[in-house]
Amino acid sequence: MTTASDPNISPVTDANISPTTGAPLVPSEHPRRRSRSSDGNGRLLSPAWAVGIALGTVALAYVTKRAVSAAPALVARAATARAPSEDKRSAARWKAQQLTSAGDWLFAALDHHRDIEGAFGAVSAARPGEDRAAALKSLATLLMGHSIAEEAVLYPALAEAGEIARSATAYREQALAKTQMAALADIDPESDAFLSKLQEIRAAVLLHMYEEEGTWFPLLKEQLSEMDQRVLTGRFLDEYRRYTHAAV
Numbered sequence: 001m002t003t004a005s006d007p008n009i010s011p012v013t014d015a016n017i018s019p020t021t022g023a024p025l026v027p028s029e030h031p032r033r034r035s036r037s038s039d040g041n042g043r044l045l046s047p048a049w050a051v052g053i054a055l056g057t058v059a060l061a062y063v064t065k066r067a068v069s070a071a072p073a074l075v076a077r078a079a080t081a082r083a084p085s086e087d088k089r090s091a092a093r094w095k096a097q098q099l100t101s102a103g104d105w106l107f108a109a110l111d112h113h114r115d116i117e118g119a120f121g122a123v124s125a126a127r128p129g130e131d132r133a134a135a136l137k138s139l140a141t142l143l144m145g146h147s148i149a150e151e152a153v154l155y156p157a158l159a160e161a162g163e164i165a166r167s168a169t170a171y172r173e174q175a176l177a178k179t180q181m182a183a184l185a186d187i188d189p190e191s192d193a194f195l196s197k198l199q200e201i202r203a204a205v206l207l208h209m210y211e212e213e214g215t216w217f218p219l220l221k222e223q224l225s226e227m228d229q230r231v232l233t234g235r236f237l238d239e240y241r242r243y244t245h246a247a248v
Helices: 047-079 086-098 105-125 130-160 164-184 192-223 226-247
Strands: none
Touching (some): 086 105, 086 192, 105 130, 105 192, 105 226, 130 164, 130 192, 164 192
């Protein structure tokens, strides 16, 4: 069985396999986590980046296979039992904000989160028809641009920092959100079912952002060197702009 504390065990497949080759591991072949350089020059382009991307690929494949039956239940569960209170979400965001530097990746991610929250509200408030369609397109663009930047840059860095299980969870949750956004596009935007599905997705996204702001991103911020932070910021902003500018 896998455990979240063992980075050598795949949290997605429950298999004792190499995260880089996919081959079965024997005890003598378990990879050791590479220690970070002590000369102040952060190096993010290590094999663990490949591990993060691989985890994302496996998670996406896993979710795609089960999306039809599992995704609605998972999203609905996020909307009820696991949903954090407004006070808890506000406290987590405030603490995360204290770790930011002007314009850095965490500052930008929190800005994206606020924009996404506003976009959900705009869809709910928009009149059915062209106004709601335009608001939904804006929400979808923000969500996709933000998730692409996280999946290409932040989640691999999270795996590099030793948080492989959390990285896999992050990929899985965002894949589910994308699956449900695709389902939303097939629902009559003037129907009650549309607004109900929208609120389910919103609740799941708010939970995901709470996990990032309350745990995942502060861990990443505290563990990386200043040079690593600068590299992360540049790549995160580039990925976000590449998608959102192209989608305009």
